[in-house]
Amino acid sequence: xxxxxxxxAVVLPWVAILLYQALNPVQKKENVQLQDFSVIAPTPAAxxxxxxxxxSSMTTSESVRKPILELxxxxxxxxxxxxxxxxxxxxSMLKFAATLAARLDEAEASEEAADRVFFELKDCVLNPAGAxxxxxxxxxxxxxxxxxxxxxxxxxEDTESRASDEVVxxxx
Amino acid sequence: MRSGIVFILLIMSLAGCGEKKSQxxxxxxxxxxxxxxxxxxxxxxxxxxxxxxxxxQTHYRLMTKIFGGLSPQNFKAFLDARLKYFFSETDPDxxxxxxxxxxxxxxxxxxxxxxxxxxxxxNIGTQFWLAALVxxxxxxxxxxxxxxxxxxxxxxxxLIGEGYVSETENDVGKRVSLPxxxxxxxxxxxxxxSDCTGGISQSDVAVIRNSRNVREFAARNTAKECGHxxxxxxxxxxxxxxxxxDGTAWGSYAIGAVYAKAVANNPNQSNLDFNxxxxxxxxxxxxxxxxxxxxxxxxxxxxxx
Numbered sequence: 392x393x394x395x396x397x398x399x400a401v402v403l404p405w406v407a408i409l410l411y412q413a414l415n416p417v418q419k420k421e422n423v424q425l426q427d428f429s430v431i432a433p434t435p436a437a438x439x440x441x442x443x444x445x446x447s448s449m450t451t452s453e454s455v456r457k458p459i460l461e462l463x464x465x466x467x468x469x470x471x472x473x474x475x476x477x478x479x480x481x482x483s484m485l486k487f488a489a490t491l492a493a494r495l496d497e498a499e500a501s502e503e504a505a506d507r508v509f510f511e512l513k514d515c516v517l518n519p520a521g522a523x524x525x526x527x528x529x530x531x532x533x534x535x536x537x538x539x540x541x542x543x544x545x546x547x548e549d550t551e552s553r554a555s556d557e558v559v560x561x562x563x
Numbered sequence: 564m565r566s567g568i569v570f571i572l573l574i575m576s577l578a579g580c581g582e583k584k585s586q587x588x589x590x591x592x593x594x595x596x597x598x599x600x601x602x603x604x605x606x607x608x609x610x611x612x613x614x615x616x617x618x619x620q621t622h623y624r625l626m627t628k629i630f631g632g633l634s635p636q637n638f639k640a641f642l643d644a645r646l647k648y649f650f651s652e653t654d655p656d657x658x659x660x661x662x663x664x665x666x667x668x669x670x671x672x673x674x675x676x677x678x679x680x681x682x683x684x685x686n687i688g689t690q691f692w693l694a695a696l697v698x699x700x701x702x703x704x705x706x707x708x709x710x711x712x713x714x715x716x717x718x719x720x721x722l723i724g725e726g727y728v729s730e731t732e733n734d735v736g737k738r739v740s741l742p743x744x745x746x747x748x749x750x751x752x753x754x755x756x757s758d759c760t761g762g763i764s765q766s767d768v769a770v771i772r773n774s775r776n777v778r779e780f781a782a783r784n785t786a787k788e789c790g791h792x793x794x795x796x797x798x799x800x801x802x803x804x805x806x807x808x809d810g811t812a813w814g815s816y817a818i819g820a821v822y823a824k825a826v827a828n829n830p831n832q833s834n835l836d837f838n839x840x841x842x843x844x845x846x847x848x849x850x851x852x853x854x855x856x857x858x859x860x861x862x863x864x865x866x867x868x
Contacts, residue, residue: 524849
């Protein structure tokens with residue numbers, strides 16, 4: 392093959408590609424911007440896909456669920472209920488238990504929900520203002536979830552290591 | 564005989580086993596809790612014991628030591644030996660005679676009555692028995708026409724209140740059924756109050772007799788394992804100031820906690836049942852003030868010299 396043939400067969404196609412890219416900078420830039428936008432602010436369609444398994448059957452009240460930390464009964468609330476009924480598990484603790492059960496059900500049905508629930512449980516365990524009984528129940532649930540989804544195991548161990556000894560003892 | 568039970572409710576304020584309640588509040592309570600209880604007692608024969616053996620093996624055989632075994636029959640026998648007569652706060656056909664025996668200084672709570680009181684269940688038989696011992700008077704419980712002499716802490720008289728429920732709700736207001744095991748753990752807790760472990764001596768009785776009110780009784784009581792009455796939670800405890808703790812090993816909270824933990828150990832149960840039983844176990848265990856050890860004594864004795 393002559394040097395002229397070599398130029399036509401190998402070098403010219405590359406020159407053509409480089410020229411094409413140089414002449415279409417706007418199109419390339421737009422693509423980058425779209426990708427960036429989708430990461431920073433998901434479109435409604437992308438957002439709904441994250442919670443797809445719940446959104447179709449959610450009621451209005453269910454769709455505005457609060458984080459677990461905000462649902463945990465406070466120490467003051469538990470004391471008030473114990474004053475009214477010394478003997479038994481405070482009703483707000485039972486309600487919290489029922490709420491956590493629903494969250495675990497969601498976590499088992501969706502990986503995205505599992506991520507959200509696990510780290511909400513972690514926040515509950517490590518909340519310095521939390522009641523120890525609620526912290527212990529959250530830690531129990533984190534352990535249960537980690538048992539079903541091993542990818543949380545190291546996160547669970549980290550959470551347990553940062554929880555107080557009393558919370559860990561009660562959770563077992 | 565409606566006035567009889569109202570009288571009992573008004574004077575009961577013994578270390579967490581009873582609280583003051585007005586007649587108006589009492590009359591609003593239905594028979595539903597007792598009906599639920601009857602159903603729960605039937606369910607004892609069908610207890611799901613999955614996970615009990617594994618729990619027992621890894622926990623010093625505590626279940627076997629407490630209940631005598633791991634079969635539904637064992638759990639039923641534990642209750643039958645300790646709880647026999649059940650009635651609601653509106654039951655018109657119960658009374659105690661002589662009524663004067665239930666008005667002793669060591670039972671009195673001089674603090675202002677709380678605005679609202681909810682009672683789930685209260686084993687008041689041991690209280691009647693102690694009252695008879697301290698007053699040195701025979702006491703009889705009248706139950707639907709039957710006269711039951713109170714001669715043992717295990718007479719088994721159980722008051723069921725509006726807090727004995729079948730449901731709770733979650734954060735979005737959805738009603739959910741509580742597992743029957745939750746109420747069973749409550750019954751095992753109450754049953755434990757029937758045990759006068761180690762018996763009670765004449766000097767113990769004298770200490771009770773000389774107590775001027777229920778707080779003094781709780782502080783001075785030397786027979787702490789007789790009836791396993793609750794003590795006031797100490798300073799710094801989450802329930803500080805309330806008679807919501809156990810000051811001795813293997814009291815009622817410990818018994819309820821062991822059962823709840825064993826049920827929570829069932830690998831097949833729903834997230835709801837797991838959470839309710841775990842919450843129950845955590846709540847009970849948080850009220851224990853002393854280490855439990857590994858050898859619960861669930862025997863019961865009477866008056867000794």
